[in-house]
Amino acid sequence: MKKHDIKHHLSKDLLLAYSTGQLEEGFSLAIATHISMCDQCRAELESLEAMGGAVFENLEPNEIDVDAFAKTLALIDQTPEQAKVKPKATGLPEPLADYVGCDLDDIDWRPIGMGVKQKILVNSEKVSARLLYIPAGTAVPEHSHKGREVTLVLKGAFKDEIDYFGPGDIELADGDTHHTPVASEGEDCICLAVTDAPLKFNKLIHKIAQPFLKI
Ligand SMILES: [Zn+2]
Incomplete structure (x- = not known):
């Protein structure tokens, strides 16, 4: 790394x-x-x-x-x-x-739109943890949180309204945070995202898709 x-x-x-x-x-x-x-x-x-x-x-x-x-x-x-x-x-x-349980290269990613992919690791009633794969230069749909979110960058980097986050950096967000993370150019970004309540997407289409994506 x-x-x-x-x-x-x-x-x-x-x-x-x-x-x-x-x-x-x-x-x-x-x-x-x-x-x-x-x-x-x-x-x-x-x-x-x-x-x-x-x-x-x-x-x-x-x-x-x-x-x-x-x-x-x-x-x-x-x-x-x-x-x-x-x-x-x-x-x-x-x-x-x-x-x-496998190499980074062998993960069975599930697409969630705009080239962004996820792999759910923990999905309990209260907390979900997932890996997110965000192609370089791509934005994760704008969302806010009902609860806490911890995002840890593993590879690449992203930028949002708050700051720039590179490998090892951790972003702590709460219910008041509205942010649109964008993966930096040059390298695809992989991060671990943990939330204690479902993410709220701000656009209708994402709200409709949400139950199916288990976000
Ligand atoms: Zn530290």
């Missing part, structure tokens, strides 16, 4: 929620993948984990989602040492490679 100075990082809140196993599986996947690509957030996570015992003592047992916690631990276990040591034969960071 091309070395790029990561400019957009995880928020403290997200790192803390991740380190205590309080995130849904799809969000944990995005966080683990970013951490495998980012020295700065990995160091922050390690210092949070050093304080982890203290955090846990202050939580009521029912505040801990045991299942999510176990999955998070499994993700943490394989980050970052294994991600670094193992050859990246799949072209994907290690936490993600397990979910995709």
Whole structure:
């Protein structure tokens, strides 16, 4: 993966929620993948984990989602040492490679219009995680969010009303964000997008197509 100075990082809140196993599986996947690509957030996570015992003592047992916690631990276990040591034969960071289950080149993409393609990785009632393939110079249809969206660039880059995002950069969006990401010229963009509510597309045609696309 091309070395790029990561400019957009995880928020403290997200790192803390991740380190205590309080995130849904799809969000944990995005966080683990970013951490495998980012020295700065990995160091922050390690210092949070050093304080982890203290955090846990202050939580009521029912505040801990045991299942999510176990999955998070499994993700943490394989980050970052294994991600670094193992050859990246799949072209994907290690936490993600397990979910995709094949090489980047062999993914069975599903077209969602305008040349944009997707591969759904996690589709629970509350959270969905997908890979998006956006051809260079192409826009993802304008949309806004009812809930949170985390987008992590894996390859190429995109630009939206907020900023420019390259490999490893993470964009955090909420219900107030209206944005139209456009893949940069020169290289197709692949990113991981995780949402905790369906995306709202602003044009009628996309609204009609939405139930079929599972967006
Ligand atoms: Zn980071």
